[in-house]
Amino acid sequence: MIYFDHNATTPVDERVVDAMLPYLHDLYGNPSSLYRLGRMARSAIDSAREQVAALIDAPASQILFTSGGTEANALALASAQGKRLWISAIEHPAVVENALRQSGRYAGINSLPVEPSGLVAEQALRQFDLGAGDFISLMLANNETGAIQDVAGWVDRLKGRGVIMHTDAVQALGKIPVSFKQLGVQLMSLSSHKIYGPKGCGALVHDAGFSVQPMQWGGDQEQGLRAGTENVPAIVGFGKAAELARLEIEQRTHHIQRLRIRLEQQLKTITDLVIFAEQAQRLPNTVQFGIPGVNGQMLLMQLDRRNIAVSSGSACAAGSEQISPVLAAMGVDAALAKSAIRISLGQGNNQNEIDQFVDVLKTLLAGN
Numbered sequence: 001m002i003y004f005d006h007n008a009t010t011p012v013d014e015r016v017v018d019a020m021l022p023y024l025h026d027l028y029g030n031p032s033s034l035y036r037l038g039r040m041a042r043s044a045i046d047s048a049r050e051q052v053a054a055l056i057d058a059p060a061s062q063i064l065f066t067s068g069g070t071e072a073n074a075l076a077l078a079s080a081q082g083k084r085l086w087i088s089a090i091e092h093p094a095v096v097e098n099a100l101r102q103s104g105r106y107a108g109i110n111s112l113p114v115e116p117s118g119l120v121a122e123q124a125l126r127q128f129d130l131g132a133g134d135f136i137s138l139m140l141a142n143n144e145t146g147a148i149q150d151v152a153g154w155v156d157r158l159k160g161r162g163v164i165m166h167t168d169a170v171q172a173l174g175k176i177p178v179s180f181k182q183l184g185v186q187l188m189s190l191s192s193h194k195i196y197g198p199k200g201c202g203a204l205v206h207d208a209g210f211s212v213q214p215m216q217w218g219g220d221q222e223q224g225l226r227a228g229t230e231n232v233p234a235i236v237g238f239g240k241a242a243e244l245a246r247l248e249i250e251q252r253t254h255h256i257q258r259l260r261i262r263l264e265q266q267l268k269t270i271t272d273l274v275i276f277a278e279q280a281q282r283l284p285n286t287v288q289f290g291i292p293g294v295n296g297q298m299l300l301m302q303l304d305r306r307n308i309a310v311s312s313g314s315a316c317a318a319g320s321e322q323i324s325p326v327l328a329a330m331g332v333d334a335a336l337a338k339s340a341i342r343i344s345l346g347q348g349n350n351q352n353e354i355d356q357f358v359d360v361l362k363t364l365l366a367g368n
């Protein structure tokens with residue numbers, strides 16, 4: 001199979017599996033237990049926290065492990081209680097749905113508009129009088145188009161105004177360098193399964209001076225901010241995946257970027273094909289495109305029958321007549337948006353697969 005959907009999830013790296021296995025077998029202790037088996041589990045969590053911290057340039061003490069990116073986003077938004085919440089028009093459902101379904105907790109929810117480039121409109125900064133009492137959630141990289149927002153620039157321009165900034169860095173992590181310090185945000189969400197780690201694990205990173213509001217209570221795990229017995233094997237796996245991403249980021253970026261350049265060169269030979277957010281700086285592994293007159297869902301299924309796994313990019317568009325809210329926010333014509341296909345490359349892909357995919361795509365488009 002040709003797997004081109006690494007923004008959905010990645011295969012677990014064998015080295016990550018090896019690191020996790022002892023914690024699924026003999027080292028099953030509860031990290032809160034005081035005897036040796038428990039202390040070993042605690043120590044494994046501490047090491048994983050250091051590994052994640054090293055990848056994102058943040059103190060380990062500011063990392064809270066969660067059940068994934070979705071919970072990290074929910075936990076971040078729980079700290080927006082009583083504030084005016086601003087979310088960009090292209091946020092992941094893990095932000096949008098958490099905001100909308102708990103709208104009563106905030107002093108209003110507002111959308112930050114996005115330009116056709118896929119980037120949040122700069123004018124929003126001037127247009128709205130943002131200050132203390134405002135909480136912004138602006139993703140670092142978009143899961144569909146791969147567009148990278150200038151989060152550090154936004155933090156810089158809002159400096160001194162008392163605005164709280166959260167960034168969902170789930171898609172950026174492991175694909176581009178992500179430094180919590182350099183971004184300057186108060187809160188950042190991460191997920192393990194996008195960086196060749198196990199599913200069901202992630203983290204919320206918080207600024208030292210920022211007081212995170214818990215969503216659930218029980219034991220005093222994770223500084224009392226995220227109660228519940230820790231998923232030790234998954235946390236160990238996330239830590240190992242983070243360590244590998246840090247050590248290999250240059251070669252990984254180079255590999256996927258080289259493949260994407262080759263892919264885009266070939267895609268551009270297809271008449272009228274449009275690459276979304278092409279003008280924006282994008283993740284090196286992601287290309288989302290549309291072809292006028294094509295049904296994206298049907299194309300996706302035809303590719304699946306040829307053992308090629310791609311995505312339309314938008315979970316909520318799958319199997320429905322709805323178009324991607326991300327593309328809609330960018331002002332993409334509805335018919336073109338319905339033709340969207342997203343390719344997200346990963347470390348296991350090679351040039352052969354790119355060439356094979358484009359051949360199959362061209363054959364399908366020619367109706368053969």
Ligand SMILES: Cc1ncc(COP(=O)(O)O)c(C=O)c1O
Binds near residue numbers: 069070094200
């Ligand atoms: C941008 C973004 N945020 C959050 C999530 C949710 O992360 P998880 O699957 O770990 O809950 C995803 C997953 O697709 C994502 O792409």
